[in-house]
Amino acid sequence: MTSLAALFDxxxxxxxxxxxxxRNGNGTDFRLRTLxxxxxxxxxxxxxxxxxIRLVDNKDWLRSAGMAGGVMLASxxxxxxxxxxxxxxxxxxxxxxxNAEREQLINxxxxxxxxxxxxxxxxxxxxxxxxxFHNPTAAAVIYAAPAxxxxxxxxxx
Amino acid sequence: MERPxxxxxxxxxxxxxxLALLWALCIAGRLxxxxxxxxxxxxxxxxxxxxxxxxxxxxxxxxxxxTETPLAISIRTESAVVNPQRIKDVEFFARVxxxxxGLNPEELKAKLKEYQERGAAKARGRGYLSLKRHLTPExxxxxxxxxxxxxxxxxxxxxxxxxxxxxxxxIVGSLDSEGNGNSGLEQKLNETLKxxxxxxxxxxxxxxxxxxxxxxxxxxxxxxFTLAMHRVIQNDVEQFLAEGVKEAGAESxxxxxxxxxxxxxxxxxxxxxxxxxxxxxxxxEAKARRSNTAVQIPSEPGxxxxxxxxxxxxxxxxxxxxxxxxxxxxxxxRPGRRAIxxxxxxxxxxxxxxxxxxxxxxxxxxxxxxGPKVLYEYLKKFGIGDKTGIELPAESRxxxxxxECRGPKDNYCWSPTxxxxxxxxxxxxxxSVQLARAVAVIANGGMIVQPHLIIKKTRPRTDGKLEEVxxxxxxxxxxxxxxxxxxxxxxxxxxxxxxxGRRAAVPGYSxxxxxxxxxxxxxxxxxxxxxxxxxxxxxxxxxxxxVVVTLNRTPKQGGIASAPVFSKVAATAxxxxxxxxxxxxxxxxxxxxxxxxxxxxxxxRIAKAIPEPKEKPQPEMSAGLLIGPTVPDxxxxxxxxxxxESAALGLQVxxxxxxxxxxxxxxxxTVLPAGASIQVEFATPQ
Numbered sequence: 135m136t137s138l139a140a141l142f143d144x145x146x147x148x149x150x151x152x153x154x155x156x157r158n159g160n161g162t163d164f165r166l167r168t169l170x171x172x173x174x175x176x177x178x179x180x181x182x183x184x185x186x187i188r189l190v191d192n193k194d195w196l197r198s199a200g201m202a203g204g205v206m207l208a209s210x211x212x213x214x215x216x217x218x219x220x221x222x223x224x225x226x227x228x229x230x231x232x233n234a235e236r237e238q239l240i241n242x243x244x245x246x247x248x249x250x251x252x253x254x255x256x257x258x259x260x261x262x263x264x265x266x267f268h269n270p271t272a273a274a275v276i277y278a279a280p281a282x283x284x285x286x287x288x289x290x291x
Numbered sequence: 292m293e294r295p296x297x298x299x300x301x302x303x304x305x306x307x308x309x310l311a312l313l314w315a316l317c318i319a320g321r322l323x324x325x326x327x328x329x330x331x332x333x334x335x336x337x338x339x340x341x342x343x344x345x346x347x348x349x350x351x352x353x354x355x356x357x358t359e360t361p362l363a364i365s366i367r368t369e370s371a372v373v374n375p376q377r378i379k380d381v382e383f384f385a386r387v388x389x390x391x392x393g394l395n396p397e398e399l400k401a402k403l404k405e406y407q408e409r410g411a412a413k414a415r416g417r418g419y420l421s422l423k424r425h426l427t428p429e430x431x432x433x434x435x436x437x438x439x440x441x442x443x444x445x446x447x448x449x450x451x452x453x454x455x456x457x458x459x460x461x462i463v464g465s466l467d468s469e470g471n472g473n474s475g476l477e478q479k480l481n482e483t484l485k486x487x488x489x490x491x492x493x494x495x496x497x498x499x500x501x502x503x504x505x506x507x508x509x510x511x512x513x514x515x516f517t518l519a520m521h522r523v524i525q526n527d528v529e530q531f532l533a534e535g536v537k538e539a540g541a542e543s544x545x546x547x548x549x550x551x552x553x554x555x556x557x558x559x560x561x562x563x564x565x566x567x568x569x570x571x572x573x574x575x576e577a578k579a580r581r582s583n584t585a586v587q588i589p590s591e592p593g594x595x596x597x598x599x600x601x602x603x604x605x606x607x608x609x610x611x612x613x614x615x616x617x618x619x620x621x622x623x624x625r626p627g628r629r630a631i632x633x634x635x636x637x638x639x640x641x642x643x644x645x646x647x648x649x650x651x652x653x654x655x656x657x658x659x660x661x662g663p664k665v666l667y668e669y670l671k672k673f674g675i676g677d678k679t680g681i682e683l684p685a686e687s688r689x690x691x692x693x694x695e696c697r698g699p700k701d702n703y704c705w706s707p708t709x710x711x712x713x714x715x716x717x718x719x720x721x722x723s724v725q726l727a728r729a730v731a732v733i734a735n736g737g738m739i740v741q742p743h744l745i746i747k748k749t750r751p752r753t754d755g756k757l758e759e760v761x762x763x764x765x766x767x768x769x770x771x772x773x774x775x776x777x778x779x780x781x782x783x784x785x786x787x788x789x790x791x792g793r794r795a796a797v798p799g800y801s802x803x804x805x806x807x808x809x810x811x812x813x814x815x816x817x818x819x820x821x822x823x824x825x826x827x828x829x830x831x832x833x834x835x836x837x838v839v840v841t842l843n844r845t846p847k848q849g850g851i852a853s854a855p856v857f858s859k860v861a862a863t864a865x866x867x868x869x870x871x872x873x874x875x876x877x878x879x880x881x882x883x884x885x886x887x888x889x890x891x892x893x894x895x896r897i898a899k900a901i902p903e904p905k906e907k908p909q910p911e912m913s914a915g916l917l918i919g920p921t922v923p924d925x926x927x928x929x930x931x932x933x934x935x936e937s938a939a940l941g942l943q944v945x946x947x948x949x950x951x952x953x954x955x956x957x958x959x960x961t962v963l964p965a966g967a968s969i970q971v972e973f974a975t976p977q
């Protein structure tokens with residue numbers, strides 16, 4: 135059992151030497167004083183691993199390698215299985231974007247065509263041309279030879 | 292040591308167990324009822340609570356003119372809508388959103404409150420209020436930031452644009468506020484044009500907030516239509532018609548320009564016109580929008596009907612162009628029948644002259660000779676009384692009564708004298724499109740065509756390309772012998788050259804036609820107003836256009852009011868269609884109206900008194916077929932007096948020089964052969 139201050143000391147001590155020094159009261163004096171009625175009781179049990187012997191087990195190593203290989207293979211297979219779906223997901227998204235872009239371009243084309251038709255409206259042309267625009271007189275209209283197509287043009291006065 | 296089990300305890304356990312089993316069965320039954328029996332109902336209810344389906348408007352099909360220039364086109368736009376029931380603080384909403392959309396905050400607030408109060412019960416929290424349609428890009432960007440804060444939504448919408456404005460308005464038509472056609476092709480082809488709307492599914496939460504949406508069925512664009520109409524011809528036709536109506540003092544009018552070879556309608560104009568872009572039309576505009584005179588309103592055609600009567604005579608073989616007909620010197624009276632009058636007192640004339648001079652009596656005699664049954668057959672051959680099938684709404688079939696009465700109470704049938712009056716355009720009604728089809732029979736060598744506006748129909752495929760759809764247009768059918776049509780064409784050419792339609796001459800082109808003036812009889816009296824018309828074609832040898840001009844309720848006659856409009860329209864149409872000229876190139880100035888022509892009586896007035904001539908010329912033969920009028924003595928008379936006298940007698944006079952008449956050929960007192968004219972030479976008195 136120990137106090138909060140002791141707990142801080144234990145946490146702050148870091149190395150075993152420090153801990154020993156702290157326990158012996160020889161460490162640097164940065165410890166907090168125990169606050170009244172602020173005791174925290176921590177039970178510390180020391181474990182001694184010095185007698186534990188490490189044994190090399192080849193069978194265990196093979197099992198581990200097999201497990202890792204299996205996991206990797208399964209991962210590859212899973213990726214291989216998911217990849218087409220993923221690609222199609224990406225492709226469909228791309229297609230959706232292209233489709234939206236196409237729709238937008240079609241709409242813009244419609245706007246441009248509408249504007250063009252509005253500007254080329256005969257009424258509008260007459261307004262712009264003012265007195266300079268009038269229907270040609272009958273004698274002013276000539277026709278090319280039929281072999282070249284019946285194209286009307288204006289004869290210069 | 293085991294305790295002995297009490298029998299009563301066992302019974303209690305069994306009772307409790309049975310009750311538990313019963314309860315379990317009830318639960319299971321209820322579950323089966325809910326999950327199996329009522330499964331679909333609850334599923335539907337659940338769906339209706341959280342899943343909503345909204346229609347995705349389809350793009351409306353395009354209407355193009357024959358040069359593939361758009362006349363009506365739909366542009367996709369976006370509109371802002373809101374569910375007023377979800378707005379907690381209306382004032383705050385209005386103050387923030389209104390400026391972003393360029394709206395008045397107070398008006399928006401009032402609108403939202405009104406909707407909340409009145410619409411809540413009806414809409415059950417689902418109603419939407421359109422804040423603004425067709426957002427500009429700036430408004431849309433401003434609104435996007437606000438959609439996170441407010442229950443605003445930006446939905447897909449579309450705007451119908453009419454780039455040509457009022458040009459061809461009666462053909463193209465217009466839309467109502469719901470986006471459905473209310474006139475013209477927009478109305479007639481509404482179902483085909485509007486396409487198939489798609490479906491958008493929206494999942495909503497408890498507060499009706501949308502958290503996911505997807506397009507479950509995409510919309511399909513409507514079909515596109517390419518018209519035979521040429522916007523340049525149409526524009527000029529509308530202008531000439533408006534000028535013609537104003538000059539003639541008419542109330543309304545219509546012009547139809549048709550290609551007689553295939554029935555394609557190159558232009559169709561009505562006056563008054565309207566602008567389909569105007570979403571809030573004035574009452575006058577709304578009326579103009581509803582009435583397509585050329586298609587929907589039949590009127591008595593008057594003398595233009597003589598074309599059919601004379602054609603009947605020639606085609607049947609009973610008459611030739613030179614068959615003489617005595618025109619009773621202007622009054623054809625028989626006991627028990629209404630007298631038929633001619634404006635000009637004409638004696639003996641050949642059959643061609645009857646059409647050229649527009650003699651009511653002459654065509655009545657042809658009709659009497661042929662009989663009502665034959666006349667009815669020929670009227671039907673020319674399509675009178677039958678719908679043309681033009682793709683415009685509410686087409687009238689005109690007015691042609693049954694030949695024979697279907698019962699004692701049937702009033703809609705021919706009387707014993709009907710065929711006499713129908714011969715010159717009374718007791719019958721036809722629309723301008725019907726008349727155009729009838730003229731096209733003559734212009735097309737005796738083949739009847741179906742007037743149609745649509746020459747191409749396309750449907751968008753799934754790959755975005757356009758697929759052409761076959762059209763169902765009747766093929767031309769022969770109804771007349773070709774030689775009859777050619778002969779009538781030549782006679783109609785003379786109508787323009789020397790008859791009542793001289794003002795219809797087209798510079799550089801040969802043209803044929805017929806004038807018509809049916810005086811309006813209303814409220815028991817003649818109104819001194821006419822439905823004046825001119826039907827014609829050009830060039831005569833190979834007609835490329837048929838034009839029908841009708842001016843309604845004008846004091847002037849067809850030859851004066853409508854013929855000049857024909858001339859202008861035909862000149863423009865032939866120029867735009869690049870039809871080579873077939874006559875010497877000279878600009879013919881339209882002749883100024885003469886006093887005689889302005890004051891002449893309507894051609895078709897049949898019951899109005901005509902002042903008796905001082906000296907009534909007497910026919911030399913009672914049969915009245917071979918003897919012509921005696922040539923009067925014109926010497927010493929002024930040109931106006933000569934013209935007036937010759938017109939009164941139905942004589943054709945060719946003048947030379949100015950002043951008073953000095954010499955004439957043939958000499959006074961001789962009998963003038965049918966079709967011949969009198970040469971009168973004038974000289975200034977010394």
